[in-house]
Amino acid sequence: MRLHKIFLGAALLFALAGSALAQASKNPHVDLKETRLANGLRIVTVEDHNAPVIAVNVTYNVGSRNEKRGRTGFAHLFEHMMFQGSENVGKSEHFILVLNNGGNMNGTTNEDRTNYFEALPANQLELALFLEADRMRSLAVTQENLDNQRNAVQEERRIGLDNAAYGKSGEIQQELMYDNFAYKHDTIGSMDDLNAASVADVQAFFKMYYAPNNAVLTVVGDFKTADALATIRKYFDAIARQPDPPAVDMTEPEQTAERRKSVDDVLARAARVAIAYKTVPGNTADFYALQVLGNILGSGGSSRLNQKLTREKELVTNANSAAQETRGVGGFYVTATPRRGVKTEDVEAAVYEEIARLQKEPIADWELQKAKSGARRNFINGLQSSLSRANTIGQYSVYYGDPNLINTRLDKVMAVTKEDVQRVANKYLVATNRTVVITVPKAPAGRTVGGQQ
Amino acid sequence: MRNKIMKAKALIAIVCIAAFASAVCAQQGGTAGQNPTSTKGAVVKGKAPVNKNLLTVKLPKEQEATLKNGLHVVLLESNHMLPIFSMEMVVISGGFSDPADMRGLANMTALLMREGTAKHNSRELGEALDTIGASFGANSGVSSFTSNITASGLTDNLDQILDLYAEIIRTPKYPTEEVERYKSRTLDSQPQLRANPGFLAQERLAQAIYGTHPASLTFAPPEAIKKITAADLMRFHDQNYVPNNATLYIAGDVTLKQMMPKLEKLFGDWKQGDVKQPTLPPVPAQAETKIHLINRPGSVQTVFQIGSLSLERTSPDYVAMRVMNQILGTGPPSRLFLNIREDKGYTYSVGSTFNALRYPGLFTAQSPVRTDVTEGTIREFMNEFKRIRDEKVTPAELDNAKHAIIGNFALSLENPTGRLNNIIQQKMYGLPANYWDTYPQKVQAITAEDVQRVAQKYVDINHMQIVAVGDASKTRAVLAKFGSVQEYDGDGKPVRTASAGGQ
Numbered sequence: 041m042r043l044h045k046i047f048l049g050a051a052l053l054f055a056l057a058g059s060a061l062a063q064a065s066k067n068p069h070v071d072l073k074e075t076r077l078a079n080g081l082r083i084v085t086v087e088d089h090n091a092p093v094i095a096v097n098v099t100y101n102v103g104s105r106n107e108k109r110g111r112t113g114f115a116h117l118f119e120h121m122m123f124q125g126s127e128n129v130g131k132s133e134h135f136i137l138v139l140n141n142g143g144n145m146n147g148t149t150n151e152d153r154t155n156y157f158e159a160l161p162a163n164q165l166e167l168a169l170f171l172e173a174d175r176m177r178s179l180a181v182t183q184e185n186l187d188n189q190r191n192a193v194q195e196e197r198r199i200g201l202d203n204a205a206y207g208k209s210g211e212i213q214q215e216l217m218y219d220n221f222a223y224k225h226d227t228i229g230s231m232d233d234l235n236a237a238s239v240a241d242v243q244a245f246f247k248m249y250y251a252p253n254n255a256v257l258t259v260v261g262d263f264k265t266a267d268a269l270a271t272i273r274k275y276f277d278a279i280a281r282q283p284d285p286p287a288v289d290m291t292e293p294e295q296t297a298e299r300r301k302s303v304d305d306v307l308a309r310a311a312r313v314a315i316a317y318k319t320v321p322g323n324t325a326d327f328y329a330l331q332v333l334g335n336i337l338g339s340g341g342s343s344r345l346n347q348k349l350t351r352e353k354e355l356v357t358n359a360n361s362a363a364q365e366t367r368g369v370g371g372f373y374v375t376a377t378p379r380r381g382v383k384t385e386d387v388e389a390a391v392y393e394e395i396a397r398l399q400k401e402p403i404a405d406w407e408l409q410k411a412k413s414g415a416r417r418n419f420i421n422g423l424q425s426s427l428s429r430a431n432t433i434g435q436y437s438v439y440y441g442d443p444n445l446i447n448t449r450l451d452k453v454m455a456v457t458k459e460d461v462q463r464v465a466n467k468y469l470v471a472t473n474r475t476v477v478i479t480v481p482k483a484p485a486g487r488t489v490g491g492q493q
Numbered sequence: 494m495r496n497k498i499m500k501a502k503a504l505i506a507i508v509c510i511a512a513f514a515s516a517v518c519a520q521q522g523g524t525a526g527q528n529p530t531s532t533k534g535a536v537v538k539g540k541a542p543v544n545k546n547l548l549t550v551k552l553p554k555e556q557e558a559t560l561k562n563g564l565h566v567v568l569l570e571s572n573h574m575l576p577i578f579s580m581e582m583v584v585i586s587g588g589f590s591d592p593a594d595m596r597g598l599a600n601m602t603a604l605l606m607r608e609g610t611a612k613h614n615s616r617e618l619g620e621a622l623d624t625i626g627a628s629f630g631a632n633s634g635v636s637s638f639t640s641n642i643t644a645s646g647l648t649d650n651l652d653q654i655l656d657l658y659a660e661i662i663r664t665p666k667y668p669t670e671e672v673e674r675y676k677s678r679t680l681d682s683q684p685q686l687r688a689n690p691g692f693l694a695q696e697r698l699a700q701a702i703y704g705t706h707p708a709s710l711t712f713a714p715p716e717a718i719k720k721i722t723a724a725d726l727m728r729f730h731d732q733n734y735v736p737n738n739a740t741l742y743i744a745g746d747v748t749l750k751q752m753m754p755k756l757e758k759l760f761g762d763w764k765q766g767d768v769k770q771p772t773l774p775p776v777p778a779q780a781e782t783k784i785h786l787i788n789r790p791g792s793v794q795t796v797f798q799i800g801s802l803s804l805e806r807t808s809p810d811y812v813a814m815r816v817m818n819q820i821l822g823t824g825p826p827s828r829l830f831l832n833i834r835e836d837k838g839y840t841y842s843v844g845s846t847f848n849a850l851r852y853p854g855l856f857t858a859q860s861p862v863r864t865d866v867t868e869g870t871i872r873e874f875m876n877e878f879k880r881i882r883d884e885k886v887t888p889a890e891l892d893n894a895k896h897a898i899i900g901n902f903a904l905s906l907e908n909p910t911g912r913l914n915n916i917i918q919q920k921m922y923g924l925p926a927n928y929w930d931t932y933p934q935k936v937q938a939i940t941a942e943d944v945q946r947v948a949q950k951y952v953d954i955n956h957m958q959i960v961a962v963g964d965a966s967k968t969r970a971v972l973a974k975f976g977s978v979q980e981y982d983g984d985g986k987p988v989r990t991a992s993a994g995g996q
Contacts (some may be wrong), residue, residue, distance in 0.1 A: 068575060128540040129540070130537050130538040131534070131535055132835055133536065139824055139825060139826050139897055140826055140897050141543060141896060142896060143900065163544040163546055164543070164544050167541055171541060187838070188836075192834055195840050199841060202794075203690070205685075307688055307789070307791055309685060309983075310682075310684050310685050342623040351674065379682075380684075406620055410623040414623070414626050416626060417577075417626035420576065
């Protein structure tokens with residue numbers, strides 16, 4: 041599963057903001073206030089006068105996990121439609137107004153949620169709230185706009201999957217590893233399913249999922265809370281509540297045997313080994329231990345995979361690992377690219393040897409310290425901009441019903457022990473629980489480079 | 494692997510900027526996008542409540558000091574709300590200082606600096622930095638005048654980070670074993686690079702524009718990598734990494750008063766040296782418009798990079814070029830996006846960029862499109878190039894572009910690192926000291942005539958180099974309608990002679 045967003049954007053650091061970040065303790069604190077409207081809309085506000093900036097995030101409790109067979113990719117295609125106009129906002133006008141007033145915006149979809157966000161000069165708070173409310177209330181859909189965005193999304197799929205080396209391998213691994221359909225397909229969806237999506241599908245999806253009682257609105261920045269809440273009420277109060285969407289069955293049967301596939305790839309020029317283990321939902325003790333484990337095994341120059349496989353044994357050009365955070369059963373992923381002439385079997389064996397070492401011996405003190413220092417650094421970096429805070433709060437609210445996790449999460453990482461890391465290595469990183477996809481570079485048949493015209 | 498990254502561009506603020514304190518506002522209060530209009534790919538109803546007042550911000554001002562050995566220090570304090578800082582040392586020697594047969598020497602000198610010092614080996618350095626959550630990076634582009642060494646982290650660990658930073662910069666040892674490892678690993682990973690159509694396009698475009706000029710290289714050639722030894726790296730380092738050839742830029746939760754004694758201790762006895770600055774030949778005369786087709790069998794898209802020569806950073810046309818490019822190809826409100834994505838539905842991503850250097854950089858328009866709209870896309874690119882050259886932009890477009898640029902500029906100032914990058918640019922190119930303070934006024938002064946003038950000069954349709962990476966069997970015939978086509982294989986080698994164009 042990948043994250044898909046409406047626009048391609050360069051990642052930049054955000055403004056340094058944060059008067060809401062009390063300096064009393066060593067770790068900054070985000071002072072947030074929760075409110076709920078009668079129509080069920082949950083609101084989180086963070087007042088912060090440190091920079092003349094406001095950020096607005098609306099996170100809807102819907103992602104590709106809600107999709108049905110035959111309509112994969114729909115949650116993300118729908119996200120594109122949210123920029124195609126509503127009663128008082130024309131096609132594309134949303135992003136034109138935000139960007140031409142010095143702001144920044146995007147929309148993104150993953151398996152577990154869909155979010156929309158913008159940051160603007162502080163005096164444009166009303167504009168941002170108006171734009172979000174208008175499309176929550178009155179999305180306008182036409183066949184022409186749907187066809188146009190279908191094309192954009194299909195191109196997005198080609199960039200990430202169909203025209204990219206190893207692109208299909210990721211999709212195949214996901215389909216192989218999961219049994220429950222919720223995560224058994226990529227968020228981008230199949231070409232056939234995207235072609236099948238209709239205007240009626242868009243309208244039904246909007247009615248079911250884009251209701252105030254299925255969303256969280258987070259507003260962070262330079263405003264007075266009472267004023268902001270008054271403006272929020274002005275635009276959002278009248279939006280009608282809808283019946284709550286049906287709950288998603290996220291049950292994932294336990295895996296009992298290794299799954300394996302080999303994929304021929306005409307675009308790849310080197311083989312690749314991709315190993316995935318099924319794990320646990322995010323924000324659990326085991327998840328945080330797996331996150332630490334992922335860092336120690338395969339993140340950065342001092343990681344074990346880099347030190348052993350890349351540098352010492354010279355088996356791979358690169359290798360890494362990470363634990364993925366999801367609301368349902370997550371994954372722990374290891375990826376390695378063998379060097380020329382090295383067999384994928386030998387690379388796999390070397391990865392398993394490193395995993396076995398983590399299962400038998402406790403990690404070193406400095407390794408645990410490294411994972412925790414990295415987590416603290418990431419936490420503090422994530423507080424820099426009001427937009428990053430708004431996005432994080434929106435995500436935690438929809439994932440776990442806990443906006444304050446932005447303040448308590450670091451402590452949960454700090455609580456991870458060496459024993460926890462060894463325990464989760466033994467519990468999850470076992471052969472019967474893994475899905476292995478080997479990519480084999482293959483020249484396209486019947487083509488000769490530079491042949492006759 | 495799934496991403497969980499929030500990507501987003503810069504933020505905020507319609508602003509006027511003035512030096513340090515009181516803001517001087519020289520803008521009219523025009524309202525972007527408020528007239529009900531319809532354009533390709535967009536309908537503007539004009540009903541949304543846009544605040545017409547302009548916000549003002551104060552620019553934080555940098556402080557400067559110089560050590561006795563000539564190491565210049567520029568420091569920008571944050572508002573001290575978060576305990577983080579970052580540093581960048583800019584050494585005024587880069588890939589352009591490489592000997593002709595060793596392009597990649599400056600690049601490897603920077604990249605391998607952390608692979609062992611007088612006191613620590615590669616592994617120990619990595620562990621020490623990672624344990625305290627510090628980041629370290631060093632790089633020098635093959636076509637660049639500088640080598641840049643960055644570090645960042647929490648101010649809790651300021652002293653440890655500074656110690657390691659100075660140790661790596663001043664006493665790298667380039668152990669032979671590490672150098673050889675790096676060389677063989679890098680040579681082995683080149684096929685992976687060549688699987689990426691964007692890489693192939695960029696490599697070809699630079700060669701098409703710069704020809705035999707040193708700037709035509711985008712990465713170190715394999716034969717140079719093979720040739721470079723540990724002794725070469727050591728020599729390049731010792732000749733170029735000297736305090737009188739470097740500036741240290743710092744931003745974050747630190748003060749100059751606090752930093753100077755530490756820097757004196759760590760860098761004070763660093764010996765000066767004589768550094769030879771490279772001279773570049775002039776950029777060659779530009780060839781007629783031509784199509785460069787890189788065959789990538791199995792490709793389901795055609796990846797376009799279309800370019801011509803742009804300008805030098807110090808050119809008086811720079812700000813007009815910035816405004817022109819905003820209207821033509823910067824972000825979703827731009828003409829290229831609204832036409833090729835929102836109206837035609839040919840692509841997910843389309844836009845144009847330009848870079849401005851000590852020598853003329855590139856103007857580049859880019860888009861990956863599905864193979865069957867290759868012809869339509871190239872036609873629309875050419876239509877937009879002609880339109881911005883032949884017709885004046887509308888007052889609304891001009892006004893919107895100015896708002897967006899000034900707002901975006903102000904936003905980057907809120908982040909001390911972004912602001913610091915502007916300061917680095919001002920110093921590197923010798924721009925006036927008040928350059929950024931007066932930037933909004935410079936942008937505001939641009940007229941529709943200025944935009945058209947720079948479009949006619951730099952969106953150079955008679956010398957446009959059109960690079961397309963895709964399946965040649967499906968695209969060579971349609972591309973030939975737009976000019977002569979030279980075909981290349983995935984290794985960048987010409988595979989056929991140019992054929993005459995159609996139209």
